[in-house]
Amino acid sequence: MTPSLSPAIARFPATEGDLPCRAQGCANHNGVLCHYVDRRGRRCDTAWCPNHWATVGGIVYCRRHAGTIAAIGYFDHPSGMPDVDNRAPSLVNWVGRDLDAFVAATLVQSATQGETFVREPVVSTHADRSGGRRYERCWKLVDHTGLRLVVAVFVVEGDETTIRVRVGSGVVAEGVPPWIERHRRGIEVTEETDRGQRALFYAFLQKHIVAAVRANRAVDQTLQQR
Numbered sequence: 668m669t670p671s672l673s674p675a676i677a678r679f680p681a682t683e684g685d686l687p688c689r690a691q692g693c694a695n696h697n698g699v700l701c702h703y704v705d706r707r708g709r710r711c712d713t714a715w716c717p718n719h720w721a722t723v724g725g726i727v728y729c730r731r732h733a734g735t736i737a738a739i740g741y742f743d744h745p746s747g748m749p750d751v752d753n754r755a756p757s758l759v760n761w762v763g764r765d766l767d768a769f770v771a772a773t774l775v776q777s778a779t780q781g782e783t784f785v786r787e788p789v790v791s792t793h794a795d796r797s798g799g800r801r802y803e804r805c806w807k808l809v810d811h812t813g814l815r816l817v818v819a820v821f822v823v824e825g826d827e828t829t830i831r832v833r834v835g836s837g838v839v840a841e842g843v844p845p846w847i848e849r850h851r852r853g854i855e856v857t858e859e860t861d862r863g864q865r866a867l868f869y870a871f872l873q874k875h876i877v878a879a880v881r882a883n884r885a886v887d888q889t890l891q892q893r
């Protein structure tokens with residue numbers, strides 16, 4: 668197959684395939700290939716049975732690529748879909764979703780008169796200073812003059828396992844989520860340990876978000892009082 672620059676045509680898959688399922692411990696042989704195609708025309712080569720695939724709009728994907736598509740949408744990407752091995756968009760989507768309620772509450776509570784809270788529901792793509800792409804989800808306080816304060820969670824291409832948090836113009840916290848680190852090192856833990864490690868990771872990010880939002884607001888107030 669020659670790589671094509673035009674967007675891939677979405678194709679509804681046969682209900683069941685004849686490939687072995689990639690899921691660990693699954694013996695099913697009715698797997699279908701993930702339908703993800705990236706900007707270079709490369710396909711994901713994993714196959715999944717109906718118990719283990721994920722679908723978006725009726726199209727079969729592996730769970731990671733379903734996450735990528737849920738994160739950034741399939742259309743309106745003139746530069747094409749992220750590389751097939753790029754975890755960044757789905758990682759930002761997961762972490763953003765888990766932090767959403769907390770960040771929203773923190774910003775709403777810190778809003779002053781005339782400010783409105785705005786949530787960006789999808790992961791957006793930006794050109795990063797480093798030359799690669801940056802995948803980002805953000806929450807904002809705006810008023811009639813424009814942007815007052817932004818909290819963003821992002822991942823930069825080339826360092827796709829590190830979650831970074833920006834409040835205002837500065838990065839205030841960063842780290843590799845424990846489940847990614849474990850996967851990288853091939854460590855397996857119990858569900859309970861997993862929950863505990865996730866909770867610690869999010870508590871860490873939340874602590875730094877709150878502190879940075881407060882610091883930003885304090886500066887705003889001093890400026891207003893002058």
Ligand SMILES: [Zn+2]
Pocket residue numbers: 688689690693694695715716717718719
């Ligand atoms: Zn399976």
Ligand SMILES: [Zn+2]
Pocket residue numbers: 701702703711712713728729730731732
């Ligand atoms: Zn896939």
